[in-house]
Amino acid sequence: MFRSVMIATAVLFGMPAAAHDHPSLTYADFESSVPHIDMDACPPDLAIGDVFCRITMNNDALHIYVFENDGDSPFVSVHTFYEDEYELTFSQ
Template structure:
């Protein structure tokens, strides 16, 4: 998890250009909410589930990217996981 602060900005800069501006701040939910089109998840996936955490998801290149944020403080990003969403395009076009 200690490398998450380094990986998340790189991912976000490449996948979501709106977050590409250099920053020394951690990614918080306030920044994410206005910068990244996303879906609110009622529950976090088991691999990200924790006490005092909420999750949001994005769909990009047939992958579902789930971001976990803490309810503490400024709601910093505390976890991230990518899941294959292969074939979801056909489901969405029906």
């Protein structure tokens, strides 16, 4: 399982520059292979166009993956934030 997460992450980190030219990774691919948390809404700086976001965490980094909310929901970009760049809030 860990190996598939690492492979999927490596693929995704290499894709942002080419994501618009060849949108081959879809949300269905991501959802079935990468453990993640659904976000109610994308952070304002990342909510450009009709998109939705998902979060993964690895050690002290939080990764926000952005997907188009159209068609097959192709991957758009990934943004990484380290422990001093975000604050988690839990609600009950």
